Amino acid sequence: MAEPVRLNGLIAMHASFKSFRWLPVFTIGLALLTAACGKAPAPADAAATDARWASLGERLFNDKSLSSDGRTNCASCHRPSQAFTDGLATSVGAQGRTGTRNAPSLLDVAELPQFFWDGRESSLETVVLQPLTNPVEMGLASTEELVRRLERTPQYAEAFKPLGGVSGESAAKALVAYLRTLRSGDSAYDRFVAGDRNALGPDEQAGLALFTGKAACNECHVLQTPRARLTDDRFHHLGVNDDAIAGKVATLIPRIADRKQLGRIVLTETDVAGLGHFVASRKPADLAAFRTPSLRNVALTAPYMHDGSVATLNEAVEQEIYYRSLSKGLPVPLIVEERMQLIAFLNALSP
Ligand code: HEC
Ligand code: HEC
Incomplete structure (x- = not known):
């Protein structure tokens, strides 16, 4: 009596396993999801990561080696002491080339819905890479050239590593993280x-x-x-x-x-x-x-x-x-x- 019951039980178990043949896939999926959630940074970690991006961005902002003449950085035209402007009618970039526009302050730039005096851009991530390759700003040949220069510098290669490696996108992300920290003080x-x-x-x-x-x-x-x-x-x-x-x-x-x-x-x-x-x-x-x-x-x-x-x-x-x-x-x-x-x-x- 006991034997058929056991057998029935086994058959029933086997049948239910068959219908759950996707179970392993689900289980692995669930395990991965749990691991991913486990890795999701706690708020303190997230703040630390943001700070790391921002400090890398600050370094890029002040680095003259990222220009065609080795003498121009973002801060040449966006000077912290002048609310991130340059005191000139129209800015002068690498090789002494003069542009057509007055440098705007970068304080509170994160609050703007559109960028530049004419509003021709609406994403800060797109804006920040442009000066690096604009001939009247930092004058690099291309974003690829920027990436090559960063890769050649061991300290950068090292600093970018935990943030996913050197790329145009990560350079933009770092610059944006820094710009987001620039807030005007209380007047x-x-x-x-x-x-x-x-x-x-x-x-x-x-x-x-x-x-x-x-x-x-x-x-x-x-x-x-x-x-x-x-x-x-x-x-x-x-x-x-x-x-x-x-x-x-x-x-x-x-x-x-x-x-x-x-x-x-x-x-x-x-x-x-x-x-x-x-x-x-x-x-x-x-x-x-x-x-x-x-x-x-x-x-x-x-x-x-x-x-x-x-x-x-x-x-x-x-x-x-x-x-x-x-x-x-x-x-x-x-x-x-x-x-x-x-x-x-x-x-x-x-x-
Ligand atoms: C109709 C909208 C409008 C009104 C009203 C207005 N402004 Fe302006 N203001 C602007 C715009 C747009 C500019 C930039 C113009 C340009 O660069 O061609 C500007 C520029 C300025 C600037 C130069 C700021 C800079 O960083 O270059 C000052 C200062 C200024 N306005 C003060 C005033 C004062 C004071 C008044 C009141 C008497 C006033 N504005 C009224 C729209 C306005
Ligand atoms: C040669 C001078 C010069 C250099 C170098 C320069 N900028 Fe600018 N920046 C300007 C001028 C001029 C504008 C305004 C351009 C326009 O309105 O068409 C501007 C605009 C901006 C804006 C848009 C601000 C707004 O109010 O819309 C951002 C953001 C910015 N620059 C960030 C940077 C960063 C980041 C770097 C370095 C990677 C940099 N700039 C290098 C002169 C410069």
């Missing part, structure tokens, strides 16, 4: 918003009232709360150096056909640089429209505008009031004292 205005009513003096407070009132600068240089970014992330036509493209648009359009070449062409051809956001959107309304720059740290970032054509903060404010008047169709009436107050407020936007 007097931030302290004022946070509740310190004495952080701004009377002139600065009067300037703030003008900025959001009669002069309405905040329509574009927006004072978001709790932390003002002082930009609307949009593109406006303010007439800065319009003459650059007057009557030439039709002949310039073929120059921007190849989007992959845009960075090189915009930074080497003044006329094309003057097309503004049009190079990205291809909409006539965006001709000569430029991104509203943040005014955080504006006291440290002279000269001003996309082409660096305005030398001082006073002149920049004059020009903005003038174009403001044109766009409203009536003058924005600000007496000398009010202009001075507006500037006092702008000076309170740096730490």
